[in-house]
Amino acid sequence: MEEVHLSPIADVSTRVYVRVGRTATNEDRIAGGIVGRVNSNGTLGVLMDNNSFEAQVSQDDVILVEGRSRFTREKGYKDMMEWFRSAGVHRRADRERLCFLLYQRGWRVDKLYLLEPSDVHCMQYLRKSVRQMVLEKAEWQRDHHAEMRALLRERVKERARRYFIQKYSGFVSANWAGLGVLSVFLWNYKRFRRQQRSFQVKHAVNTLTHTDHRRSSSPAVPQQFVERAAEERWTRQMLRRLNNTHPRIAVVTGFRGCGKSSLLRSAVRKEHKPALFVEVRGVEDTLTCIVKAMKVPNLESCGDYLEFITDTFTKAAKINGEPPILVVTLREGSELSRVYNESVALACDRRLCHLVYEVALESLSIPNVLLPRLDFYSVPNFNVRQALQYTEHTVDAVAMQHFIETMGTNSNDIDELLAAILHRKVSIAEYTEQKLRRAMRQVETAWAGSEKLRAALKKLAEADCYVGQENGTDALRDPALKEMVLYDPVSDRWVFTHKVYHTAARCCL
Numbered sequence: 001m002e003e004v005h006l007s008p009i010a011d012v013s014t015r016v017y018v019r020v021g022r023t024a025t026n027e028d029r030i031a032g033g034i035v036g037r038v039n040s041n042g043t044l045g046v047l048m049d050n051n052s053f054e055a056q057v058s059q060d061d062v063i064l065v066e067g068r069s070r071f072t073r074e075k076g077y078k079d080m081m082e083w084f085r086s087a088g089v090h091r092r093a094d095r096e097r098l099c100f101l102l103y104q105r106g107w108r109v110d111k112l113y114l115l116e117p118s119d120v121h122c123m124q125y126l127r128k129s130v131r132q133m134v135l136e137k138a139e140w141q142r143d144h145h146a147e148m149r150a151l152l153r154e155r156v157k158e159r160a161r162r163y164f165i166q167k168y169s170g171f172v173s174a175n176w177a178g179l180g181v182l183s184v185f186l187w188n189y190k191r192f193r194r195q196q197r198s199f200q201v202k203h204a205v206n207t208l209t210h211t212d213h214r215r216s217s218s219p220a221v222p223q224q225f226v227e228r229a230a231e232e233r234w235t236r237q238m239l240r241r242l243n244n245t246h247p248r249i250a251v252v253t254g255f256r257g258c259g260k261s262s263l264l265r266s267a268v269r270k271e272h273k274p275a276l277f278v279e280v281r282g283v284e285d286t287l288t289c290i291v292k293a294m295k296v297p298n299l300e301s302c303g304d305y306l307e308f309i310t311d312t313f314t315k316a317a318k319i320n321g322e323p324p325i326l327v328v329t330l331r332e333g334s335e336l337s338r339v340y341n342e343s344v345a346l347a348c349d350r351r352l353c354h355l356v357y358e359v360a361l362e363s364l365s366i367p368n369v370l371l372p373r374l375d376f377y378s379v380p381n382f383n384v385r386q387a388l389q390y391t392e393h394t395v396d397a398v399a400m401q402h403f404i405e406t407m408g409t410n411s412n413d414i415d416e417l418l419a420a421i422l423h424r425k426v427s428i429a430e431y432t433e434q435k436l437r438r439a440m441r442q443v444e445t446a447w448a449g450s451e452k453l454r455a456a457l458k459k460l461a462e463a464d465c466y467v468g469q470e471n472g473t474d475a476l477r478d479p480a481l482k483e484m485v486l487y488d489p490v491s492d493r494w495v496f497t498h499k500v501y502h503t504a505a506r507c508c509l
Contacts (some may be wrong), residue, residue, distance in 0.1 A: 087137035113141030208316035254379035257412030408499030439504035468495035
């Protein structure tokens with residue numbers, strides 16, 4: 001013991017050897033301990049090696065003072081001091097007391113989370129709050145280490161696909177259920193929006209504002225391969241003269257198959273006019289047909305059709321910068337007077353659009369011509385060059401010339417000829433002869449036993465087919481001639497419905 005470097009001063013955290021157990025019968029013995037506290041009366045509080053705390057040890061009982069150990073300069077000791085500081089022990093003396101004792105007993109900073117109350121209960125020279133802070137820090141670290149180990153084990157388990165599927169199956173099922181609910185909600189919301197009148201108006205306006213073909217021709221419109229320059233010229237002039245200030249209604253008429261529809265569509269496309277093409281069949285309501293032509297998804301949500309058309313055309317006119325052209329095509333069974341009464345308010349009263357009627361000459365009557373604000377324009381049949389161009393030069397031109405002289409140049413007759421050639425393998429001469437014989441039988445049947453009808457047809461056949469007879473007799477109104485002869489109220493003439501009847505009448509006479 002004499003070789004040990006002794007320190008005469010017993011300070012906190014120094015190791016000392018003291019006499020303990022002195023009684024009247026027993027001699028004292030020497031035990032080691034660590035000074036935990038220096039009392040105000042000069043005595044020492046020593047934590048003995050057997051974990052007992054001697055609160056009052058006099059300086060006379062101290063046999064040996066070893067002083068502070070050199071491990072106080074080691075990194076592990078400093079790390080422990082930092083750990084206690086992070087635990088909330090702010091007094092340096094308290095930290096040193098804790099650290100010196102625990103470090104000397106083999107504790108290191110990476111194992112401090114294992115501290116239990118039994119490890120610090122012997123340090124009675126420390127306040128209870130200090131001991132409690134150290135235990136709370138150790139408990140928090142134990143919980144943190146347990147969570148980290150659980151996460152590590154979870155990551156190892158997640159490498160197995162079976163465990164991954166089992167773990168996240170509930171989550172995936174919940175997500176799919178949520179997506180299902182969301183999709184049903186969005187679908188119902190979309191249906192709800194589609195039922196609103198505002199959506200119908202927006203859809204109709206979109207239809208009206210995308211009918212202008214300024215940059216490219218619409219793929220829905222077939223290419224017109226019959227050049228009708230003269231007819232297109234006056235049709236385009238007619239469209240330019242339409243004016244809402246002094247509204248007039250244009251009526252484009254002609255025989256069925258003369259090409260009225262394609263001519264109007266071509267003129268509208270070349271004039272870059274926004275237009276809506278409507279077809280009225282039979283006794284259909286005109287306003288309903290207009291709303292349908294605007295491709296409205298739900299007709300029942302539109303409310304009053306007249307007000308709906310008013311709102312749509314007004315918005316479309318603001319977007320396009322001009323009112324649209326409403327082209328109403330009357331198919332078989334439609335009466336011009338009825339369609340006129342149902343739609344004239346759009347162009348003349350409310351001045352929402354320019355109105356154009358496309359009516360077959362066979363459907364016109366004298367009362368139709370007398371309707372106010374109507375301007376009539378007649379579209380002729382094809383000429384010989386146009387008829388040959390219509391066939392795309394797929395048939396013999398010489399035989400076609402005979403067909404044209406006998407049957408005429410109506411596109412419907414040419415379509416029937418091409419269908420017969422393609423499907424029945426009939427020659428043009430045979431087909432023309434069959435049609436002419438059938439027409440001759442009809443003519444002979446019509447005037448059979450009536451010299452008056454025979455004379456009337458003879459007089460009508462002497463005139464040119466498309467010029468007709470200006471002053472007809474009452475005999476031409478006979479029901480027997482209804483399919484062969486009609487009255488053109490626009491030009492005030494009687495004409496044959498088809499040129500084949502004109503040719504047949506000349507042959508029979």
